[in-house]
Amino acid sequence: MIRSADIALEAKGVVRRYSLGKGLWFGGGGRFVQAVAGVDLAVKRGETLAIVGESGCGKSTLARMLLRLEAPDEGEVWFDGADIGKLSERQMRPLRRKLQIVFQDPFASLNPRMTLGEIVEEPLRVHGLGNAAARRQRVREMLELVGLGSARLDRYPHEFSGGQRQRIGIARALVAGPEIVVGDEPVSALDVSVQAQVINLLQELKAKLGLTLVVITHDLGVVRHMADRVGVMYLGRMVELGPTDTIFAEPRHPYTQALLAAVPKPDPRQRGQGRLLEGDLPSPANPPPGCRFHTRCPHVADRCRSVEPVLEDDRADHATACHRWREVGVRTPVVEAAPSAARRRRDALWLAARRRQEAAVAASSQAEGRHQP
Ligand SMILES: Nc1ncnc2c1ncn2[C@@H]1O[C@H](COP(=O)(O)OP(=O)(O)OP(=O)(O)O)[C@@H](O)[C@H]1O
Ligand code: SF4
Ligand SMILES: [Mg+2]
Numbered sequence: 001m002i003r004s005a006d007i008a009l010e011a012k013g014v015v016r017r018y019s020l021g022k023g024l025w026f027g028g029g030g031r032f033v034q035a036v037a038g039v040d041l042a043v044k045r046g047e048t049l050a051i052v053g054e055s056g057c058g059k060s061t062l063a064r065m066l067l068r069l070e071a072p073d074e075g076e077v078w079f080d081g082a083d084i085g086k087l088s089e090r091q092m093r094p095l096r097r098k099l100q101i102v103f104q105d106p107f108a109s110l111n112p113r114m115t116l117g118e119i120v121e122e123p124l125r126v127h128g129l130g131n132a133a134a135r136r137q138r139v140r141e142m143l144e145l146v147g148l149g150s151a152r153l154d155r156y157p158h159e160f161s162g163g164q165r166q167r168i169g170i171a172r173a174l175v176a177g178p179e180i181v182v183g184d185e186p187v188s189a190l191d192v193s194v195q196a197q198v199i200n201l202l203q204e205l206k207a208k209l210g211l212t213l214v215v216i217t218h219d220l221g222v223v224r225h226m227a228d229r230v231g232v233m234y235l236g237r238m239v240e241l242g243p244t245d246t247i248f249a250e251p252r253h254p255y256t257q258a259l260l261a262a263v264p265k266p267d268p269r270q271r272g273q274g275r276l277l278e279g280d281l282p283s284p285a286n287p288p289p290g291c292r293f294h295t296r297c298p299h300v301a302d303r304c305r306s307v308e309p310v311l312e313d314d315r316a317d318h319a320t321a322c323h324r325w326r327e328v329g330v331r332t333p334v335v336e337a338a339p340s341a342a343r344r345r346r347d348a349l350w351l352a353a354r355r356r357q358e359a360a361v362a363a364s365s366q367a368e369g370r371h372q373p
Contacts, residue, residue: 002317007078008045008212009066009099009180013038014075014085016061020285033285035061037236037292038075040311043180048206048213050223050244052259053233054281059216062233063182066214067099068092079180097127097176102202104185106165110157110172116143117153119168123176142171145208146201163194167201174205181206182214187222199226220260224248229317232256235292236284238311242318252318252325254297291323299328 015038020031036058043049043066051059064070065077068084076083080095087095100123103109110119120142124135143149146167157165166186173181183202187195203226206213215226223230223244230247232240232255240253251257258277279296282288288295294304304323313319322328 002042002044006044007042009043010078011039011041011062011066011072012076012078013040014062014065014072014077016058016065016070017073031285033283034236034287035284036065036072037284037287039233039236039238041066041231041238041241043212043214044229045212046210047228048203048215048226050227050230051214051216051233052218052220052223052230055218056281056284057233058236058284059233060184063101063184063214063216067101067180067182068095069101093127097123097129098179100173100176100178100181102166102169102173102181102183102186105189106162106169107157107189109169110165112157115154115156116148116151116160116168119157120171120175123172127176129176138175139171142175145174145205146171161194162190163197166190166194166198170198170201170205174209174211177209178211180212180214182216184216185218186215188218195222202226232259235282235287237292237321238319239293239321240319241311242316246316246318250318252320252328253293253322254299254328255293257328258296291321299324 014036015034016036017032017034020033039058039062041062051062053059061070065072065085068077068079068087072085075085077085079099082091082095084092084095114122117136117139120139121135124130124138129135130138139153140149143151148164148167148171151160151164157168160168181202186202187198190198199222202213202215205211213226215222217223227244229242230244231238232247232253234255240247240251240256247256248260251260255277262277277296282292282295288305289308290306291297291300291304291309294300297304301324307323309321309323311319311321
């Protein structure tokens with residue numbers, strides 16, 4: 001159980017539906033996609049929480065609701081003592097600078113007609129922070145922090161590489177001093193070697209600035225190296241949530257087991273042991289009744305077809321939404337395939353970043369301890 005004082009942001013039963021259009025006859029049948037179908041999620045202050053799941057399972061929609069880029073149709077999102085899902089745009093304005101996002105595609109997310117200086121300064125202007133000189137100074141500091149200290153402010157996005165653009169996106173997200181940053185696939189559009197640098201940068205900035213990070217990703221390598229906890233989504237629902245090490249060592253939900261089993265194994269004796277995911281993701285416009293995973297689950301039983309399992313937490317904060325997780329048991333631990341040289345380099349960089357982060361956190365808690373009366 002997470003103590004409420006430790007919660008930075010919390011979604012309670014959030015639902016988001018998108019209309020599928022009006023249809024041809026009599027105004028259509030009101031068909032809709034339920035992109036997020038009732039998710040509870042508490043994000044702990046200072047943690048890195050990863051959200052994983054197949055394409056279309058609702059990860060980005062959930063993230064947009066957490067940041068109030070869109071309002072939930074049902075449920076609540078609590079931040080800074082308010083249900084931000086219910087706030088007006090005007091009431092939201094002072095909170096916006098505390099909730100920021102880093103997008104997947106650094107080519108699409110930066111305005112091509114704005115210069116580097118204007119792009120990074122814009123959030124400060126929008127929130128009325130500082131005068132022109134102070135803003136310019138802050139932009140310079142941010143660019144220094146993200147490793148672009150020597151870049152000329154009058155250059156345009158197309159003059160930068162993919163990795164540099166993502167650094168600009170990060171500088172822009174951080175310039176107004178956010179508390180929570182969501183990265184929606186923040187490195188998946190980048191080259192593998194650049195991915196490591198950007199992940200490292202996010203980790204370092206997180207430690208330095210005391211941020212809370214939510215990272216949406218398809219890459220289980222990113223999860224393993226970056227995240228303190230991981231939430232697994234399936235068809236609009238959270239099906240498993242817990243500490244990253246626990247989820248990798250003891251995945252309980254058959255869907256999580258299948259995701260991890262799909263990671264290729266180096267040892268030929270282990271190949272074929274993990275059961276891979278069969279069949280397509282059902283349409284979120286017409287989800288299966290009962291457990292949404294039952295059409296693809298190797299352990300399906302009668303009650304799974306009619307009764308939807310709830311996310312049950314244990315004392316180690318490992319939550320699972322499956323009627324049969326105790327019977328299904330833990331699958332073979334997952335061992336990744338022999339990594340490529342690029343992957344090994346990336347892993348080494350991540351490891352180094354993680355150690356630096358842990359050292360920084362330890363040093364700051366020691367410093368805090370010294371200041372206790
Ligand atoms: N604005 C929208 N209008 C209609 N349907 C939408 C909209 N946004 C998302 N959806 C639908 O909602 C579902 C969840 O979409 P979402 O983008 O949240 O998934 P995702 O897990 O982020 O997928 P990906 O990994 O591909 O980014 C999908 O079926 C998607 O088609
Ligand atoms: S509830 Fe049933 S169908 Fe769903 S994951 Fe568990 S065993 Fe499989
Ligand atoms: Mg997405």
